[in-house]
Amino acid sequence: xxxxxxxxxxxxxxxxxxxxxxxxxxxxxxxxxxxxxxxxxxxxxxxxxxxxxxxxxxxxxxxxxxxxxxxxxxxxxxxxxxxxxxxxxxxxxxxxxxxxxxxxxxxxxxxxxxxxxxxxxxxxxxxxxxxxxxxxxxxxxxxxxxxxxxxxxxxxxxxxxxxxxxxxxxxxxxxxxxxxxxxxxxxxxxxxxxxxxxxxxxxxxxxxxxxxxxxxxxxxxxxxxxxxxxxxxxxxxxx
Amino acid sequence: xxxxxxxxxxxxxxxxxxxxxxxxxxxxxxxxxxxxxxxxxxxxxxxxxxxxxxxxxxxxxxxxxxxxxxxxxxxxxxxxxxxxxxxxxxxxxxxxxxxxxxxxxxxxxxxxxxxxxxxxxxxxxxxxxxxxxxxxxxxxxxxxxxxxxxxxxxxxxxxxxxxxxxxxxxxxxxxxxxxxxxxxxxxxxxxxxxxxxxxxxxxxxxxxxxxxxxxxxxxxxxxxxxxxxxxxxxxxxxxxxxxxxxxxxxxxxxxxxx
Numbered sequence: 001x002x003x004x005x006x007x008x009x010x011x012x013x014x015x016x017x018x019x020x021x022x023x024x025x026x027x028x029x030x031x032x033x034x035x036x037x038x039x040x041x042x043x044x045x046x047x048x049x050x051x052x053x054x055x056x057x058x059x060x061x062x063x064x065x066x067x068x069x070x071x072x073x074x075x076x077x078x079x080x081x082x083x084x085x086x087x088x089x090x091x092x093x094x095x096x097x098x099x100x101x102x103x104x105x106x107x108x109x110x111x112x113x114x115x116x117x118x119x120x121x122x123x124x125x126x127x128x129x130x131x132x133x134x135x136x137x138x139x140x141x142x143x144x145x146x147x148x149x150x151x152x153x154x155x156x157x158x159x160x161x162x163x164x165x166x167x168x169x170x171x172x173x174x175x176x177x178x179x180x181x182x183x184x185x186x187x188x189x190x191x192x193x194x195x196x197x198x199x200x201x202x203x204x205x206x207x208x209x210x211x212x213x214x215x216x217x218x219x220x221x222x223x224x225x226x227x228x229x230x231x232x233x234x235x236x237x238x239x
Numbered sequence: 240x241x242x243x244x245x246x247x248x249x250x251x252x253x254x255x256x257x258x259x260x261x262x263x264x265x266x267x268x269x270x271x272x273x274x275x276x277x278x279x280x281x282x283x284x285x286x287x288x289x290x291x292x293x294x295x296x297x298x299x300x301x302x303x304x305x306x307x308x309x310x311x312x313x314x315x316x317x318x319x320x321x322x323x324x325x326x327x328x329x330x331x332x333x334x335x336x337x338x339x340x341x342x343x344x345x346x347x348x349x350x351x352x353x354x355x356x357x358x359x360x361x362x363x364x365x366x367x368x369x370x371x372x373x374x375x376x377x378x379x380x381x382x383x384x385x386x387x388x389x390x391x392x393x394x395x396x397x398x399x400x401x402x403x404x405x406x407x408x409x410x411x412x413x414x415x416x417x418x419x420x421x422x423x424x425x426x427x428x429x430x431x432x433x434x435x436x437x438x439x440x441x442x443x444x445x446x447x448x449x450x451x452x453x454x455x456x457x458x459x460x461x462x463x464x465x466x467x468x469x470x471x472x473x474x475x476x477x478x479x480x481x482x483x484x485x486x487x488x489x490x491x492x493x494x495x496x497x
Contacts, residue, residue: 136322142294143318144338145311154341158328235369236327 023204025212032209041194041210048179048191051107055114055175060168062115063122067164068152070123071130087120092178096185110187114178121170129163130156162233169225176218240306241267242425243291243393247300249450250286259450261286263300266444266453268425270392273416275428275436277486278446279493284429285321287451288397291427292318304393317391317424321398325370325378325385332357332366335384342389356384360414376407380414387418394419396428400435408432409467412439416466433486437479438470445485448493455485 005025011017012024023031035041070077092113099109133156141151157164183192191210198207249262261283268274278284289295291302293312302309304316312318326334336353344352357366360380370378379399386394396415400408412435419426430436436443437459445455459478461469469475 134322134324136320136324137326139294139318139320140324143292143312143316144341145314146341150341154337155326158326161328236371 020202020204023208027205028208028212031205032212035206035209036213041191044189044191044194045213047107047189048183051111051179051190052114052175055111055118055179056172058111059115059118059122059171059175063119063167063171064126064157064164066119067123067126067130068157071127071156072148077127084120084124092116093181093185096182100186105186110179110182110190113182114175117174117178118171121174122164122167125163125167125170126157126160129160129167132163133159162229162236165229165232169222169229172221172225173218176214180214241303242270242272242305243268243427244303245291245300246303248287248290248297248302249299250283250290250295251298261290261449261451262297264452268393268427270425271423273419273426273428273439273441275430275440275443276446277430277433277436277443277482278451279448279486279490280431281493282446282449282489283451284446285397287446288318288395288427288429292316292395294318315392317386317389317394319379319382319386319394319396319399321401323370323375323378323382323402325381327370330367330369331362331373331381334370334381335362335388338385338389352388356388359387359418360384376403376411379403379411383415383418387422390422391424393425393427396426398429398431401431408435409470413466415439420463433479433482434470434475437475437482438467443478443482445482446489448489454489457482457485 008017008022009024009026012019012022012027070080095116096109096113099112103109103112137155137159138151141155146154180190180192183190184196187193191214195207195210195214198204198210245264245266247262248264250260252258252260264287276284276287286295290297291304291309293302293309293316296310304313307313326337329337332353335356336349339349339352357363360383362377362380362384365373365377370381373381379402383399400411403411415426415428416439418424428436428439440459441461443457443459444453445457446452447454457478460474
């Protein structure tokens with residue numbers, strides 16, 4: 001990793017890679033630092049993060065609820081199964097015009113795409129986890145007199161937590177992809193919009209700075225989730 | 240008055256052909272009695288337990304617990320299953336506290352009860368551990384403790400020591416006897432181990448091959464104060480062989496041999 005960055009720096013500095021194609025990583029970092037310090041893009045960053053955040057939280061809540069209901073409703077699940085199987089074969093961005101018609105030109109179409117991409121990962125992983133809850137735990141729930149909701153919250157979901165968590169991790173990734181990708185297409189603010197704007201104006205320092213920013217952000221978020229997941233799983237594994 | 244009574248209980252699984260799994264069964268357990276059930280595999284022992292616990296309803300007949308017909312799992316019945324039913328996401332302490340917290344017990348009450356159960360089941364050093372860090376026997380103790388803290392008046396155990404080695408089983412048997420004496424609960428123990436049934440129970444019910452019915456109920460005549468050392472007594476072997484004689488033909492039938 002460090003080597004690759006070093007090599008890129010060297011090639012850019014030596015002029016092997018022309019600066020109007022790629023600028024040296026050190027220049028990207030410098031530019032990013034300047035942009036962040038100037039506060040010029042604070043509103044864009046805030047907009048993107050808010051939209052991503054809404055998409056993540058909504059997909060988690062809707063995904064877990066839908067997964068929990070579907071798992072105890074086999075008829076509905078059988079009906080929807082073909083949809084689940086082909087869901088990710090559909091290029092979600094194709095619906096962008098439709099989403100604009102439905103939600104207007106504000107932030108909602110971006111959030112909707114992030115949500116639509118993310119929610120299925122949560123549903124599928126929640127179902128997968130709930131399918132693996134041992135029957136004896138469900139019997140135990142009944143012996144303790146727990147109803148549907150309490151059984152879901154106290155037994156089924158905690159038991160399925162490692163799988164649900166995998167769904168959450170994917171939801172975070174898909175929300176970033178969905179929202180930032182949608183900002184490229186039609187939007188008047190956000191990180192994706194600024195990258196696209198800089199690209200169209202040959203503004204390499206800004207473009208690469210923002211790309212670097214997204215990279216660092218996503219890596220940080222995923223690393224934190226990974227650490228959290230490891231801690232969660234450590235309890236369940238034999239010492 | 241019987242503490243728990245089964246009258247003409249059958250259980251038939253619908254389908255073509257329908258499967259007659261159990262009964263008819265007539266059984267009365269006195270309050271504070273220790274009753275063991277042995278029978279060939281697949282004879283409906285676990286179905287019997289499910290019906291008694293209210294986890295499954297009988298196809299005909301009825302189960303009476305403390306003078307009320309059983310519908311759903313009644314308060315006052317605790318069940319320990321053969322499979323590991325500990326909650327892997329909770330510590331030993333929180334596992335044992337689960338039922339009390341669900342019932343809305345006050346924190347002080349939970350702490351006192353759980354503390355006692357942890358001590359009683361020899362889990363003191365593992366209160367903060369997670370089930371994955373424990374042996375199979377320890378996990379089963381956690382499940383027993385979780386049931387125990389709710390002070391059930393009828394405890395149903397479905398081969399709780401089935402997955403454990405022989406020494407652990409004998410020691411767990413001793414603990415079960417101690418628990419039985421101290422709580423005064425009525426116990427029904429399903430087991431495939433004849434010696435376990437003979438050693439623990441006041442009466443042993445021998446079930447037939449499917450559909451399971453009671454072929455015989457044998458009284459052991461042990462004093463209430465007893466432990467696993469009775470396995471060396473003279474009558475232990477006689478009782479066990481009597482149960483086996485009764486069971487042998489059925490086990491052969493259950494295996495499909497004539």
